[in-house]
Amino acid sequence: MTKIVEVSGLSKHYGKVKAVDNVSFTLEEGKIYGLLGRNGAGKTTIMHMLTAQIFKTSGELKVFGEEPYENEKVLNRICFIKESQKYPETFRVKDVLNVSPLFFPNWDKELAMALVEDFRLPLKRRMKKLSRGMLSAVGIVVGLASRAPLTIFDEPYLGLDAVARNLFYDRLLQDYAEYPRTIVLSTHLIDEVSQLLEHVLVIDGGKLLLDEEAETLRGNASNVVGAASKVEDFLAGKRIIHRAPFGGLMSATVLGQLSAQERMRATELGLEIGPVSLQQMVVHMTGGNGNSEEAAQ
Amino acid sequence: MSRVTGIVKTHLTDRLSWLMLPWIILGSSFAVNVIIGSLIDEEIKTGGLASIFIYMMVIGIVSVGQTYPFLISFGARRKDYFLGTSATIALVSVGTAIALLLVGYVERATDYWGIGLHFFNVPYLTDGSLLSQFWIFFIIMMNLFFCGFAIGAVYRKVGRNGLFGVFIVLGLALTVAFYLTTYFDKWGQVLDWVVGISVLELANGLLVLTLVYVAASYGLLRKATA
Structure with a gap:
């Protein structure tokens, strides 16, 4: 199995607060991972470090075998959809979708358009006028259509109704079956995604509590x-x-x-x-x- | 290189801010001057042209907050963001400078719009050759943009309090400089020097200042979080 992410002894401290404390794990190619934990557990901080958006305090961090900071070869292959993703104020949904292929080389326009229909997104509406659910849906469209070898969703379904969430799970599995890649789902809606997950990482208080195959875990308690x-x-x-x-x-x-x-x-x-x-x-x-x-x- | 192009395209997706607003603002300033010019008989020399230059500073400040977090989280390198943004403002400045020269030509050809309004021809700035006029327009725009961009970058890196800190330090430095100039009674010499600066010297000086802003903002953004 090819290792996509290798993290060892990774820490991020803000003054005395240890947001992430000596965490080690690896992510392998072609699996769906669940990064689970409570709010403020350190999930988002870890994902931000993986994508070089914030800087680690100490530890080793390799993505696709290399340090991700300012590394085009690495950043090219990641798509990280943040819960709090910011868009330029003047951008419409359409603009976000037009710009995306410039940054995600595997972008599939047809898939994006099909997803836009599925989620009933108004292409001409400005991003800042979208409801929370629609904003999440745009993130999901970008995340799936980018077909990035490492796709990370951070709380992707905030504000989405049950129908839309199911749609997301269906489309994710469908596209994942056709185009296998490594997917990380960070969430606290664990029951809903537990069937999707192949491997589970549980974070609490900045520490890694659990790193286990979902299959093993299911019979493990x-x-x-x-x-x-x-x-x-x-x-x-x-x-x-x-x-x-x-x-x-x-x-x-x-x-x-x-x-x-x-x-x-x-x-x-x-x-x-x-x-x-x-x-x-x-x-x-x-x-x-x-x-x-x-x-x- | 393709990513740099992507960043230029992302910026220019916002056509309103980059391509239309500068001319809408300049246009309204011009309209007001035309109205005044047609009401009075005297020749008018106005500073209305400054509006388009000041707008470049505004877009410099705003663009960091609008596009940096977005593009970094879409996987752009900080270096590419910087190169792409610089390329965008360079393109816009070249285009705007050429357009200003053209309108300036029309202004002279129509005998100052028939009402003696010197709007696009400003004494001193447009006194030199065509090339020198282009150079000064271009460099003022670049300078003001990067001044704004550096302010935006400081805010991005160290937040609001950091920005206050920078301005306090700048304010103190200016106060000390003014005090020393007064104390050693050098204002006369300073004024003589300022008056003696030619347009070209001014442009080249602004170029040096621009490079300082460029270096500062790049250094800050390299270490800024998204």
Whole structure:
């Protein structure tokens, strides 16, 4: 597998605030990645550093094997659609689409026009007069039609209705199947995209919490529900990311695959074991009441 | 090179700001002067031509904020942004200077529009040869644009407070210079020097100043975030 992005020990500090703190990961060619985390976790900062729009404080950063800053060979192959993308005030939707091929060599005009129809974008309207949803839609059109080898969407669907979001997922998968490339989706609407993602990175407080194949992750956590004492019994020695007692009952989320033996034991104890969605996992891992903890032995 | 062209095209997509507004502003200034000129009998020499030059400074200030974040996030290199923007203003300045010379010719040919209005022919600036007239028009536009562009670049790099800081330092420097000139009683010499500057010397001086602005704004934008 070709490595598209290699990051090691990457940090960005603003004074005493560590927006990104010693993060390391790699992105491989032809995969859809999910960069997940809460607001202010450091997702956008990482993406800005990948595209040389802000400067790292320390660490190594390679995109397509090279340093991205002022590197035409690298920047040429990236399309980064920001949540807060700014456009010149006088620009109409049409102008943005006319200018895009000058910067994205793989630009597909037909695809762009088809997407404009799909999202019902008014070509002649000025960008600053667009609603939040339409502004997002323009970003999506540019992001997909650019067919950049590394395409990064930062919260691409702010303000988009459910129909338009589904449209985005459909078109993304369709075009991705025909023209494989590396796609990074940064979002907090995790449930909606969890089926798209092949690999998940979870960021919290500037640190990388999780870097795992989505497939592995799906079976990698379980919810255990039952009488509190028995649940505690069962949890001994396991990695717990969430614990919610109610009355004499308790629900706990356990990280790690459960063996057949363990499952049998749970049944014996009268506990119920259920799956955990990606969203729940991320919420628990990055939730306010502390991170994961080791259960008392 | 293709990216530089892309940036020129992106700038010129905004035809209103780059190509039409300068002439709309100059045109309204001219219209007012024509009205005044037709009402009074005397010859009029006005500074209305300055409006198009000042507008270049305005577009210099505005264009950084309007286009820098947009183009950098579309994957343009900072160097290409700078080259493309410089190429754009150079093209516009050449075009505008030639157009001004043409209208200036028409003004002389029509005996100053028949009402004695010297609008495009300004004593001193347009006294020299055609080439020297072109050169001074061109360089004033470039100079003012990059002055504005440098201000925009300072704002981009260090924000509002940084911009205040720069102006405070400039203000202090000027105050000290004025004070020293007064203290050593050199105003007479300064005035003699200013009066003695020829148009060509002025143009060449502005060129040097322009290069200073260019270097400053490039240095700032190289390190600015989008």
